[in-house]
Amino acid sequence: MARVSPGGWLLRLGGYALLVLGGVLTIAPFYFMFVFATHQRSEIFGFPPPIWFGEHFLTNYQILIEKIPFWRAYWNNFYLALMTTITSLFFCSLAGFGFAMYQFRWREQLFAVVMATLLIPAILNLIPFYLLIYQIGWINTPKALWVPAMAGALGIFLMRQYIISAIPKELVDAARIDGCSEFQIYWRIVLPLIRPALGTLGLITFIGSWNRFADVNVIMRTQETKTLPVVLRTLQGATDVEWGAIMAGTALLVAPLLLVFALAARQLMEGLTSGAVKS
Numbered sequence: 001m002a003r004v005s006p007g008g009w010l011l012r013l014g015g016y017a018l019l020v021l022g023g024v025l026t027i028a029p030f031y032f033m034f035v036f037a038t039h040q041r042s043e044i045f046g047f048p049p050p051i052w053f054g055e056h057f058l059t060n061y062q063i064l065i066e067k068i069p070f071w072r073a074y075w076n077n078f079y080l081a082l083m084t085t086i087t088s089l090f091f092c093s094l095a096g097f098g099f100a101m102y103q104f105r106w107r108e109q110l111f112a113v114v115m116a117t118l119l120i121p122a123i124l125n126l127i128p129f130y131l132l133i134y135q136i137g138w139i140n141t142p143k144a145l146w147v148p149a150m151a152g153a154l155g156i157f158l159m160r161q162y163i164i165s166a167i168p169k170e171l172v173d174a175a176r177i178d179g180c181s182e183f184q185i186y187w188r189i190v191l192p193l194i195r196p197a198l199g200t201l202g203l204i205t206f207i208g209s210w211n212r213f214a215d216v217n218v219i220m221r222t223q224e225t226k227t228l229p230v231v232l233r234t235l236q237g238a239t240d241v242e243w244g245a246i247m248a249g250t251a252l253l254v255a256p257l258l259l260v261f262a263l264a265a266r267q268l269m270e271g272l273t274s275g276a277v278k279s
Helices: 006-036 057-067 070-101 107-119 122-135 153-166 169-177 182-193 195-210 214-219 228-233 243-273
Strands: none
Touching: 006 243, 057 070, 057 243, 070 153, 070 182, 070 195, 070 228, 070 243, 107 153, 122 214, 153 195, 169 182, 182 195, 195 243, 214 228, 228 243
């Protein structure tokens, strides 16, 4: 067994210390969010601040449902995230299949244009996006949010790279010889083989849609159509801010995402890296 020098032990110990520190700094905001959700406003801003759970979560929850349409906004969140995820998985995988398996004129140039859209900050698209939605009459309708998100550039890129690395073209050619139509090849052969990538893209899309704020705030005009992050923001007035209720609502908003990520973190990492190296 090789002996580790004192300098090696110090480097290893320092690395572990940095990892622990990074983990604490990452977890601390979530921990205090859940702690503050169980305390009243006066306790949150007291000194020293609370570091353990209190007994006022139900009080904060009561304030929450009295001041905002909490569960309606929660449903809007779920509907938007679900529709965006389902449609994105279908159209992004279909586009990725086309870019990966078909040779057509201007293919590389078109793919470069799709990738170039990733370089444009989303905030710069907000005004043109609003004008477009206004012109077609979709203001204050949920489809204005999930229809434009059906085929994102990141999703197309992930699907294309995974299909290139995981599916040999000979398999597609063999399916054509057996009489499969092009859509049957996609539906019956390609989709079952790219499930890890679909799971990864589904998680990324669902989390991103769940947390959308700016475009929802611009497109949706009424409390009944807005999502929970936007509705929670309305509780932050100039005075008399119920921070305990806001923390309770934020905790209920984040809890499903933390659960989903905890259950699927390994698959997410595998799906992101599986196409990184081609054998």
